[in-house]
Amino acid sequence: NGREVIDVDGDSSVDLSRFDVYVIQIEGALDVLKIDNQDGNRFLVESAVHELQNACVNEFSDCVSYNDDIQQLVTRLIGIFKRIIQEVENGQQMTESFIHSIAKFDHVPALDSISNSLTRQYLTHQSTQPSFQSIHNHPLISSFYLNRVQPEVLDQSLVKSINEIILPGFDYGIITNYMFDFSWLFNTCPQLLKSRCLYVSGESPDTMESHKSVINSLPTAAQQNIEFFAPKLPFEYGTHHSKLMILFYGNIVRIVVHTINMISTDWNYKSQAMYLRDFPKFTGDQLRTSSEFGVQFDLYLNALGSELSECQARLSQYDLSSAGAHLISSVPGQHSGQNALNFGLLRMQCVVQKSLEMRKQTSHSSRSN
Numbered sequence: 001n002g003r004e005v006i007d008v009d010g011d012s013s014v015d016l017s018r019f020d021v022y023v024i025q026i027e028g029a030l031d032v033l034k035i036d037n038q039d040g041n042r043f044l045v046e047s048a049v050h051e052l053q054n055a056c057v058n059e060f061s062d063c064v065s066y067n068d069d070i071q072q073l074v075t076r077l078i079g080i081f082k083r084i085i086q087e088v089e090n091g092q093q094m095t096e097s098f099i100h101s102i103a104k105f106d107h108v109p110a111l112d113s114i115s116n117s118l119t120r121q122y123l124t125h126q127s128t129q130p131s132f133q134s135i136h137n138h139p140l141i142s143s144f145y146l147n148r149v150q151p152e153v154l155d156q157s158l159v160k161s162i163n164e165i166i167l168p169g170f171d172y173g174i175i176t177n178y179m180f181d182f183s184w185l186f187n188t189c190p191q192l193l194k195s196r197c198l199y200v201s202g203e204s205p206d207t208m209e210s211h212k213s214v215i216n217s218l219p220t221a222a223q224q225n226i227e228f229f230a231p232k233l234p235f236e237y238g239t240h241h242s243k244l245m246i247l248f249y250g251n252i253v254r255i256v257v258h259t260i261n262m263i264s265t266d267w268n269y270k271s272q273a274m275y276l277r278d279f280p281k282f283t284g285d286q287l288r289t290s291s292e293f294g295v296q297f298d299l300y301l302n303a304l305g306s307e308l309s310e311c312q313a314r315l316s317q318y319d320l321s322s323a324g325a326h327l328i329s330s331v332p333g334q335h336s337g338q339n340a341l342n343f344g345l346l347r348m349q350c351v352v353q354k355s356l357e358m359r360k361q362t363s364h365s366s367r368s369n
Contacts, residue, residue: 023076030083049084119169123252123278143324147260147272162267163189165256165276166247173247174311176200176304178239179261182214186222188264193222198311200229200304202240229307234333242300242329246311251281253318255297257327275325279318286319293323299342300329326351 026049148161168191180201186193201208208230215226231240245256258274260266282288297315301308328351331343341350 023080026080027076030080119167120250120252123167123249123254124280143276145274145276147258147267147270147274149271150268160274160276165245165254165274166191167249167254168194170195170247170249170254172310172314173197173245174200174308175262176240176242176244177262178202178241178243179263179266180211181263182211184264185262186214186218188267193218193225196225196227198227198229198307200231200240200242200308202230205230227307229305231304238332246315248314252278253281253315254278255320277323279320279322281318288316288319289321291319291321291323293325293327294320296327296329296342296347300327300331303329303331303333303343 145160146158148159148164166189173195175197177199178201180199180203201211203211208228211228215223218226233240243258243260245254245258247254247256254276255278256274256276258272260270260272260274266272294315297320298312301312301315328347329343335343340346
């Protein structure tokens with residue numbers, strides 16, 4: 001009757017009538033939001049999109065082809081996404097979990113491009129907002145969060161899940177850690193399989209071999225997006241333990257420094273901490289000055305090895321001056337001269353001394369006035 005499509009297995013069909021209901025709800029909620037900009041109306045849009053996204057991913061992701069009705073539905077969805085992009089650009093503060101929900105439409109054929117575009121436009125738009133600028137330029141306010149654990153008991157503004165951090169649509173990324181469970185990671189964040197990413201691990205050679213068996217079971221296209229690297233240590237003891245994500249989203253780079261192993265128990269059942277910031281790309285006429293945060297980041301990436309050179313080159317195109325924090329990295333080895341002040345305890349000593357000197361100067365200036 002033109003309202004069904006057979007899936008890959010050929011043993012079930014998609015009922016499009018309920019998708020029509022979701023689409024009508026979203027379109028109606030967007031109409032109301034345009035007239036009355038209230039939190040409750042924005043919530044109606046977000047809720048309807050969440051429901052539609054779950055239904056689409058469950059039933060459309062395995063479709064071989066579209067009939068005319070499904071193509072018409074996809075066209076309407078693209079129109080909805082464009083309207084939501086417009087609302088964001090007009091000042092609507094959609095939540096990041098909502099943006100991730102839309103980004104997950106990249107599992108549905110023909111919607112991956114528009115959903116990834118929305119992710120990028122959202123991040124770029126957020127970076128230009130006064131609220132973003134005031135926070136990122138304030139030295140006492142930093143983007144520190146806890147991970148979202150089960151059961152959820154904390155204020156939602158204080159926590160982020162891994163899928164609220166790793167949004168789909170990035171060009172290139174690096175993820176460094178000590179422990180990885182790639183079966184869990186790729187099942188939880190399938191968006192990682194669609195973009196090039198370098199995984200830096202401190203695990204043993206035997207464990208790394210077991211990881212490769214998981215990678216080899218993936219589709220060829222996904223395997224080609226995965227690179228491994230184990231940093232060399234100058235001593236016979238110790239291991240790489242740093243936990244870091246750098247994700248490049250066109251005009252925005254997302255940097256996350258955290259304490260969480262890439263395993264299910266750490267993300268879901270243990271309270272962990274993270275620093276998360278989005279930094280804008282230098283514009284064509286903007287003076288490209290090196291910030292302390294950027295210099296320290298480059299020193300650390302350089303210490304990891306030449307495999308990080310692409311990340312270094314990309315990162316140099318972004319303005320990290322709004323970090324609002326000091327980076328203190330740990331690099332094993334024997335350091336002397338100025339280089340000894342760039343890492344570890346001596347780096348921390350320099351940061352503390354500089355902060356104390358600035359406080360004294362500020363206090364003296366206040367008394368003088």
